[in-house]
Amino acid sequence: MAAEPRTRKKVTTKKKVMRRSGKSPEIRCLLIPTDGETLVLPLSTMSEVVDITQLQSADDTPPWLLGQVEWESRQVPVFSFSALINGRDVGELSSKSKIIILKSLSESARVPYLGLLLGGVPRPVTVKEDSLVATGDEKKSLGVYRRVTIEEQDAIVPDLDRLTHLVTHATLGALPITQLDA
Numbered sequence: 355m356a357a358e359p360r361t362r363k364k365v366t367t368k369k370k371v372m373r374r375s376g377k378s379p380e381i382r383c384l385l386i387p388t389d390g391e392t393l394v395l396p397l398s399t400m401s402e403v404v405d406i407t408q409l410q411s412a413d414d415t416p417p418w419l420l421g422q423v424e425w426e427s428r429q430v431p432v433f434s435f436s437a438l439i440n441g442r443d444v445g446e447l448s449s450k451s452k453i454i455i456l457k458s459l460s461e462s463a464r465v466p467y468l469g470l471l472l473g474g475v476p477r478p479v480t481v482k483e484d485s486l487v488a489t490g491d492e493k494k495s496l497g498v499y500r501r502v503t504i505e506e507q508d509a510i511v512p513d514l515d516r517l518t519h520l521v522t523h524a525t526l527g528a529l530p531i532t533q534l535d536a
Contacts, residue, residue: 379482379483380480380481380482381396381480381481382396382397382478382479382480382481383395383396383397383478383479383480383481384396384397384400384476384477384478384479385476385477385478385479385504385505385507385509386454386470386472386476387472387473387474387475387476388434388435388436388470388471388472388473389434389435389436389437389444389445389471389472389473390435390436390440390442390473391435391436391439391509391510392507392508392509392510393435393470393509393510393511393512394479394481394502394504394509394510394511395456395511395512395514397478398457399456399457399459399514400454400455400456400457400476401425401455401456401457401467402425402454402455403452403453403454403455403472403476404423404425404452404453404455404469405451405452405453406423406432406447406448406449406450406451406452406453406471407449408423408424409421409422409423409432409447409453410422410423410424410429412525414527415524415525416438416524417437417443417444418433418434418435418437418438418444418524419431419432419433419521419524419525420432420433420434420444420447420469420471422469422525423453423455423469425455425467425469428466428467430455430467430468430469431465431468431469431521431522431524431525432453432468432469432470432471433468433469433470433471433517433521433524434471435470435471435497435510435512435517436473438496438497438517438520439495439496439497439498440495444471447471451471451472452472453469453470453471453472454469454470454472454476455467455468455469456468456469456470456514458514458517458518459514459515459518460514460515460518460519464522464526465518465521465522465525468514468517468518468521479504479505481504485504485505487502487503487504488500488501488502489501489502489503489508496516496520497512497513497516497517497520498510498511498512498513499511499512499513
């Protein structure tokens with residue numbers, strides 16, 4: 355009788371990523387107040403903050419897509435994060451409102467940047483491995499990667515890939531699903 359070949363189970367252990375200094379990595383981020391939510395994004399995704407007075411409104415678009423702004427000789431679509439994930443109206447925009455230009459982090463040549471309506475002044479924060487606590491997303495909101503608490507403040511880590519996809523399709527006319535059924 356032939357013996358069955360033995361298979362070895364690969365044992366994996368979770369390793370902490372350490373820098374040469376022996377400390378856990380830190381990511382320099384921005385806490386970005388939008389018109390209802392606070393986002394946390396790596397500092398490297400931010401390009402510039404511009405005035406909303408340059409906003410050119412768009413017709414036949416979802417209410418969360420506010421229009422486009424010209425930035426560095428290109429048209430950048432501008433959206434309201436809160437209106438998108440909460441399905442509510444944006445309301446009146448003040449002439450003092452600002453837009454943050456973000457790198458879309460996608461391979462899309464059509465929409466390499468996104469404009470996000472701000473609700474205040476972004477502030478820098480250093481995110482360490484133990485300073486970010488996941489709090490869950492019971493609503494499974496579209497465009498939300500994870501809800502977290504950082505420095506005792508609730509924040510959202512947005513899904514920039516999904517947001518780029520939604521904004522691209524809304525801007526160019528072929529609109530995908532924009533909300534999940536409960």
